[in-house]
Amino acid sequence: MATKIPSLNWLRVFEAAARCESFSRAAGQLNMSPAAVSQQVKALEERLGAPLFERHAHAVTLTETGRAYLPSVQQALLTLEGATDGLFGAGPAQQLFVQSVLIFAHGVLARGLTNFAGLHPDISLTLTTANQPHEFAQGFNDMQIVFGNPQAHGPESDRLMGEKLYPVALPEVAQGVSSPQDLLQHRLIEVATHRAGWPYLFDHLGVLPGTARYVYADSTLMAMAMASEGGGVALARAPASDKAMAEAGLVPCLDFVSVEGRETYHLVYPDRRALRPPARSFRDWMLDWTKGLDD
Template sequence: MTGRLPSLNWLRVFEAAARTESFARAAQQLHMSPAAVSQQVKSLEERLGAPLFVRKAHSVALTDAGRAYLAPVQQSLMTLEEATEGLFGQSREQGLYVQCVLIFAHGVLAPGLQGFEAAHPGLSVVLSTGNSAQDFQQGFFDLKIIFGNPHAYGAESDRIMGEWLYPAATPEVAARITQASDLLNWPLIEVGTHRSGWRQMLESLRVMPGAGRMVFADSTVMAMAMAKAGRGIALARAPASDAEMQGAGLVPCLGDARVRGSQAYHLVYEDLSALRPPARKFRDWLLGWVRAQGWD
């Protein structure tokens, strides 16, 4: 097999046949003859050098290779459809595709999106969330809101805001922390993917970081859930985590003790001059709305 990709028509036929488990039903959906569906699937199998279906009398079943191939094919076709509709669609309601870090979507975007859409009738924000770098490499999106290094996600970006870190726990635990060294009596829940964390917090409080017992979470949302369950003390990351913290019933420890984080949230895109009009409107709104809240 050479590096050239299979025909898009072959992939569409393969997906329909796999989904319906029938060449005849796939033919009906695609307005083709069953013989044409069978021939295109055969051409794809020859191109790939492996059988994708087990042929039965009145149906077909995916082979192991076909089952493994189906998911990326469906994802690719969906991405192409989203990109086509997002860029060229003529529907009455225009979609704006935004991918966002979960904690930012929950704590920052959710309170403001209704106002944005009310001010721009006919424009609907299609929002999806993620946390890992891999999450942000899939699908079509006009804009991405990420935390950390923006250059890893796109060519151009705007800084949206930073964060403030402070210890947060259940009211029962927080009441027992009267001085910084008391923090070491509980496990400290760390989000390992963040550059700023407990070490920076403890150093600012003049407590030896090495004395702390660390447990790890993959996100601030999970860290808050663990603190709510009594697993230890989390680090709030204000203001993005405010809503999550309130929902978990957590309160600050040590009054107003806090430290400035070293990373920030960024709005990422490939080319400002090439942004579609809905994306430009969203960019202007988001940057202005965050400033109006007094967040930086």
């Protein structure tokens, strides 16, 4: 099947010309002639079947299509440059690429990375976040921190920690909840991607949720933000959500309610024996760092 993915050289030339708004200035940066820049841009436009620049006497400006295309090209070039430098540059063993589910990165990793950097000052960590399965399949990573089934992301993994669920809301809302049944008087903010949500909690509490009113969010961080604006009652997923809960000014609705979740966080990688030195160091640190959080 034919592809429209163009030459990397064409993309580099396009990015420089768009940034400089001049074929001549781009030529100077790329150590090429202006004519060669013009030819490569034209070849790219012909390959894509759309004009990317409007030509003027002494300058060029991006078309609407060119402006829409530029951010993706710049991001792709930066990603490729970073991965190449990290793996094949002056210190390939010290560059580390980790991808984590967002709530874990926000609530657990963020407060531990200063400790990791102090123990391993020679390791340069690039941390990216994701929530959806297709996001975890994009780009290169030494290891990933996922929630749920680790086999869906890699052949080897370590269990890091689980979660505890309990209802949280603004203090004035929480004060009006004295029993699990009272939760049904409020809008319940549900994160639809989780297997354990409000129905799971109600089942453990022996509450029939027939009159429950749900509003949906795509992440726990968003659910906390909605609850902080008086949008309803959210579910804490401790300890990963502790930071988001505190930042949102939320408190537990029922001190005696806390239910173990159904899924856990895992550190995933292709092959433990093939881990590069910085990845081995991160794995050892991660297992130790989370040891005291899963009580």
